Structure formats: structure tokens, C-alpha cells
Amino acid sequence: MIPLYHDLSDETVLVVGGGAVGRRKALRFAEEARVVVVVSPAFDDRLCEAVAEGDASVELVRAAPDAATVPEWIDRVAPALVVAATDDRAVNAAAEATALDAGVLVNRTDVSGNRDPGSVVVPATVADDPVRVAVSTGGRSPALSKALRERIGAEIEGAGAMAELSGELREELSEAGVDPMLRREAIRRVVRSEGVWKGLQKGRSNARREAENVIEEVVDR
Ligand SMILES: C[C@@]1(CC(=O)O)c2cc3[nH]c(cc4nc(cc5[nH]c(cc(n2)[C@H]1CCC(=O)O)[C@@](C)(CC(=O)O)[C@@H]5CCC(=O)O)C(CC(=O)O)=C4CCC(=O)O)c(CCC(=O)O)c3CC(=O)O
Numbered sequence: 001m002i003p004l005y006h007d008l009s010d011e012t013v014l015v016v017g018g019g020a021v022g023r024r025k026a027l028r029f030a031e032e033a034r035v036v037v038v039v040s041p042a043f044d045d046r047l048c049e050a051v052a053e054g055d056a057s058v059e060l061v062r063a064a065p066d067a068a069t070v071p072e073w074i075d076r077v078a079p080a081l082v083v084a085a086t087d088d089r090a091v092n093a094a095a096e097a098t099a100l101d102a103g104v105l106v107n108r109t110d111v112s113g114n115r116d117p118g119s120v121v122v123p124a125t126v127a128d129d130p131v132r133v134a135v136s137t138g139g140r141s142p143a144l145s146k147a148l149r150e151r152i153g154a155e156i157e158g159a160g161a162m163a164e165l166s167g168e169l170r171e172e173l174s175e176a177g178v179d180p181m182l183r184r185e186a187i188r189r190v191v192r193s194e195g196v197w198k199g200l201q202k203g204r205s206n207a208r209r210e211a212e213n214v215i216e217e218v219v220d221r
């Protein structure tokens with residue numbers, strides 16, 4: 001399986017099933033999507049609380065779709081992603097099949113292992129924006145994904161600031177017409193430089209000075 005990153009900021013996510021898993025997925029996708037619609041005959045208390053406290057990007061709809069009516073929900077909500085999170089395998093299977101037929105991505109929460117393209121796995125993610133790391137165990141051990149995510153969080157501290165700085169430098173070198181081979185070598189050295197990483201802890205101008213020195217080793221300006 002290959003991780004791919006999706007921008008869902010203008011999209012709707014449909015979660016079928018509002019239990020503990022539906023709640024976790026709904027609240028996670030609410031951070032990413034325009035709106036999350038959860039369709040379920042009953043809802044997890046913590047999900048109701050989060051919505052009542054004004055998480056406006058989650059809508060709860062009380063209904064119990066079955067294999068015959070799942071397509072109506074996908075038509076009505078027009079989601080970019082369907083999360084099949086009920087405790088009824090037949091309903092989850094129908095949601096998966098309907099979504100795949102309609103060319104909509106689907107996350108089936110009650111199965112692991114091999115799946116059709118379009119039937120996606122949600123990884124554990126950790127961010128130091130704009131840097132994001134995704135972990136999957138190929139469905140073998142979601143608890144391990146979570147544990148690794150916690151460890152990696154410490155590992156990528158400061159990576160967001162490094163991405164911003166090196167992104168800016170890369171643009172500047174490009175605009176200055178620096179030969180692409182030299183630009184690549186310079187940026188490769190910047191992101192590996194202990195001095196620049198340490199500089200970022202002391203502040204941006206410090207890091208920038210360190211980075212300029214690294215670039216001077218490669219680019220004659
Ligand atoms: C295949 C996958 C499908 C999908 O949902 O995308 C899937 C499937 C299943 N999960 C199960 C159980 C648990 N899932 C978690 C937690 C997470 N599960 C997530 C993803 C995935 N779970 C996908 C594979 C990811 C990978 O490749 O590693 C995470 C990473 C992301 C997220 O969901 O947001 C999130 C951590 C988020 C975080 O904190 O970072 C915990 C831990 C906990 O709750 O503390 C447990 C209990 C402990 C255990 O069993 O390991 C069961 C058995 C149910 C049963 O026993 O009946 C199934 C079904 C099956 O295995 O058949």
C-alpha cells in the first residue's frame with residue numbers, strides 16, 4: 001500500500017455509523033474536511049457532546065441505512081470519502097460497494113489487509129505543519145501505528161519550520177536563476193545541516209544565517 005495525501009478542505013465526508021469508531025473518524029476528518037455528515041440510528045455520547053459544544057463542521061443525521069438505501073445517502077450527501085463504521089458487516093460492505101461503484105473513496109473500518117484501490121486505510125498521522133507523517137502497519141496492528149505516531153511526534157519537532165525555511169530558500173535560488181543542479185545540492189545540504197536545525201531552535205534569523213553559509217559552500221553568489 002502506498003500512502004497518498006488528499007486535500008479534503010472543500011469536501012464532504014460521510015460517516016456511516018456513529019459509535020466509538022465513527023466518533024473518532026468523524027472528529028478526525030472534521031479537522032480536514034468542509035463538513036462531516038454522520039448517519040446513524042444512535043450516536044456515541046462524546047460525539048454528541050463535541051457537536052453540542054459547537055464543532056459546526058459535524059452534522060448528525062438519525063437514520064439507519066441498509067444495503068438498499070445506502071446509495072440514496074451517497075447521492076444526497078455527495079461525499080469525497082465514505083467511512084463505513086457500523087457494527088453491521090452487511091451495511092459496511094454495501095457502503096463500500098456503492099462508494100466504489102460511484103467512484104468515491106471508501107474507508108472500511110471493520111476489515112484489514114488487501115483491498116481494492118479506492119478502498120483506503122486511515123493511517124495514524126502526526127504533524128508539525130506543513131510536515132505530515134503517516135504510519136500504517138498494513139492493518140496488522142493499529143495499536144502499533146498509534147504508538148509509533150507518539151514516538152515520531154518528538155522526532156519531527158521543528159520540521160515544519162525547516163520546511164518553511166528551505167522552501168523559501170529554494171524559491172529564492174530559483175528566482176535568482178541559480179543552476180538547478182547547484183540549487184538542488186544546496187537545498188539538500190541545508191535540510192541535512194545540524195547547524196541549521198540547531199539554528200531553528202534559536203530563532204528564524206539565526207537559522208537563515210546558518211543556511212546562507214551552507215548555501216555559500218555550493219553556490220557562488
Ligand atoms: C485497517 C484499519 C482500517 C481503518 O480504519 O482505516 C483499521 C482496522 C481495525 N482497527 C481495529 C482496532 C483498533 N484501532 C485502533 C486505532 C486506530 N486504527 C487506525 C487505523 C486502522 N484500523 C486501519 C489500519 C491502520 C494500520 O495499517 O495500522 C488508526 C491508526 C487511524 C484512525 O482510525 O484514525 C487509529 C489510531 C489513531 C491514532 O491514535 O493515531 C486501536 C487502538 C486504540 O483504540 O487505542 C484499536 C484497538 C487495538 C488493536 O486491535 O490494535 C480493528 C479491530 C476491531 C475489533 O477488535 O473488532 C480493526 C478491524 C480489523 O483489524 O479487522
Ligand SMILES: NC(=O)C1=CN([C@@H]2O[C@H](COP(=O)(O)OP(=O)(O)OC[C@H]3O[C@@H](n4cnc5c(N)ncnc54)[C@H](O)[C@@H]3O)[C@@H](O)[C@H]2O)C=CC1
Nearest residue numbers: 017018019020021022039040041042064065086087109110
Ligand atoms: N478501524 C478501527 O480503528 C476500528 C474498527 N473497529 C470496527 O468498527 C466497527 C464499529 O465499532 P464501534 O464503533 O466500536 O461499534 P459501536 O457498537 O460502538 O458502534 C456501531 C454504530 O453503528 C451504528 N449502526 C448500526 N447499524 C447501522 C446502520 N444500518 N446504519 C448506520 N449506523 C448503524 C450503531 O447505532 C452504532 O452507533 C466494529 O465492527 C469493529 O469491527 C473497531 C475498533 C477500531
